[in-house]
Amino acid sequence: MNKETNQAMNLALRLLTARRRTRRELEVHLGRKGFSSEVISPVLEKLEYYGYLDDKTFARLWVEQRLAKRGLVKLKNELKAKGVEPELISEIIAEVEPEAEYNAAMALVLKKLQKAAGPYPLPRMAGFLQRRGFSYETISRVCRTLKDSGILSDSTDYYY
Secondary structure, eight states: OOHHHHHHHHHHHHHHHHSOOOHHHHHHHHHHTTOOHHHHHHHHHHHHHTTSOOHHHHHHHHHHHHTTTSOHHHHHHHHHHTTOOHHHHHHHHHHSOHHHHHHHHHHHHHHHHHHOSSOOOHHHHHHHHHHTTOOHHHHHHHHHHHHHHTSSOGGGOSOO
């Protein structure tokens, strides 16, 4: 390897030491640092060969770690922004258990309700979940559960 390739490899390894990254993230970062595509490509291939760079593992861990606070819609968008291939995103999202998103949304809502000083309007709760990237089906199910259990009163029932 020549000097420029070694510099690119060292920079890539330093970045991967801080946290896992996608191939696209490293490619963009190395490009911004002035490395040519002729240097970047072999570096990324070598990192993939040794297992330091794996978009599938990255996406799986990303979803696993962030599902507690975000819905699948937002996670899909985050992975897309990080340069993960759409087919891979679909595959990883399909691996998530159907109840996982609902459980995450319900846990967030219950935590929010504990902090609330009084009644919490149902539309506001739905908006909170929507901003977190939960699907309409999950939001509707959570709101129905809260309404049926009496946690949210009928006076706050505007939409559901």
